[in-house]
Amino acid sequence: MELQYIQPGRPMQDGYIDWFNRTFRENIVDVYLFEDITQVQILAEEWMQDYI
Template sequence: MGRKSNIRLEHIQPGKPQQNAYIERFNRTVRGEWLGQYIFETIEEAQDQATQWLWTYNNERPNMGIGGITSAMKLKTAA
């Protein structure tokens, strides 16, 4: 603690989502694969669905950008 890491926060420019393409791609996937598919009655229901979807996204869904394996498999090989 108290150590300087020379990290500087820089925000993307308004109207320039390509400056944060990774999260923009993820957001599009979230909207297309589950958020736009359901009508939620409560915030708890939305949170439960989000948790289930995210687990599937990371553990069961192959990611072609990392060689057709899941994100969880990639994490295990990196450790």
């Protein structure tokens, strides 16, 4: 068995990571206007509880 790493800058080689990045961006980053990092952390934790 040998580890195979994805090429740098090629997230589409790992479908799960590509899905995570897309859905997180669509559901959190593109929807809210954040006032501070704490708000981002709270929303990200809530999102992860629902989707992961």
